Every structure is written in structure tokens, then in C-alpha cells.
Amino acid sequence: MADEPTPTEQNPYTQTHVVAAGETLGKIAKQYYGDASLYTQIFEANRDVLKDPNKIFPGQKLRIP
């Protein structure tokens, strides 16, 4: 069992979040972890779709580790 799923790993049990207008990774991290500073963890888990943590777009489906 892997401790940390890699970005490309397909795990149907990993929670996902569809980005809404006005959201940031910090806001999403706050919603799921209670701590906005953990946004980097979401960024790392989605490196296959995100190039810049400050650039996310409505409709993007992100994995929430």
C-alpha cells in the first residue's frame, strides 16, 4: 500500500473537487483540511493537470489526497 498516491495513480477512492469560479488552492485546502497552507499538497497531487499553483480554472477536476 503506497503512503502517498502519485499524481498519475488512478484511485477511485481518492476524493475529487471540481474547481468553482473564484476558488484558489488555498481555499480548497482550507475546505478539506482546515488549513490553507496545505495547498501545496493538492498542487503536488495534481501536477499532471496543474503547472502553477496560482493558476486553476473553473471546471478543473482536482484530486484531494
Next chain:
Amino acid sequence: MKKQLTWLIAAMMAVLIVGCANQKGPAEQAIAGAESTLSGMRDMAQKYVPDQLAAVDAQLASLKDAFAKGDYKAVLAGAPALTSAIGSLKEAASAKAAEAEAAMAKAKDAWASMSTDVPKMVAALQSRVDMLTKSHHLPSGVTKDTLASAKTGLDSIKSAWNDATTAASSGDFTGAMAKATAVKDQATAIMQSLHMSSG
């Protein structure tokens, strides 16, 4: 007259003895045959229909008891019922064995899917528990107690999953599936407590 009566009694005794001696062989054969048939299916019957086997054993013991008392007639009279009971026992044991084999094959198929599914659940759960442990605050609806309970539950799940894989490795897919299903249910409950929704 007295001499004639003595001869008659002697003749009747002779007929009786010859008659009994004639029945001893078949009675002995009937018991030996039943014992032989039973020994060939005893293990299977003990495993799948133990109560029915016990009833047949009691029937056989009764005939052996009659044989030991020299009541060969009773043995021969009871032999057909014993033969029939042994036939029914074999039929019932074979049917149960076939059922068990089918259930095992079904469990083996189900295990193939479960054995890839559950580790993914556990990985997702472990990842979330790790993240929440790093967090300086907890999200709405998740308390410190919830997280502590999830950690304990996760340890329990890992241990139970090891038991399930051990059972599967030894060929007990029915047992493995029972354990795996319990693990999956527990993992689902923990995911819900942490407000994780799959997919």
C-alpha cells in the same frame, strides 16, 4: 414317545443352528459392506452432514450390537434400511460439497476484485489521515476525536486486511471475503466520518 420327542427337539435345534449359521455370513457381509462404504465417505460426510452421519453411525452400531448377540436375522432385516441411509448420506454430502465448491469459486472471483479495491480505499484513507495530521486546524465537521478514531480504525483495518490476505493465500477465499467485506465496511464508515466522498 419320549424318544421321538427328544429326536424332534434335536432336529429343531439342528435346523435352528443351521439356519442361524446360514444367516451369519450374509449378516457379517452386510455389516462389513456398510462399514467399507462409510469409511470411504466418512471425511466428506463429517465435514458437510455430521448430524446425518451420526444417525447412520447409530444405525450401524445397532446392527453390530445385534450381530454380537447372534441375532443375525435382525441384522439382515435392518441392513436394507442402513444401505438406504448410507445412500442418502452420500447424496447429501456430495450435494453440500458441490455447494461449498461453488461458493468457494464465487468467493475466489470476488476476491480478485476485492484484493485490488480495498488497498486503494486504505491508501486514500491513509493519505487523508496523513494530511489532516499535518493540518494546524481541522475542517468543518471533523473533530480531534474523529481524527483520533479514524487513526485507530485505520490501524485496525490494516491488521484485518492482513488476516484477509493470509486467508486468501491459504486458499480460504470464503473466509478471506468475509474478512475483506468487514474491512471495506469499516473503511467506508471512516471515510464518511472524515467527509470523504469517493470519485
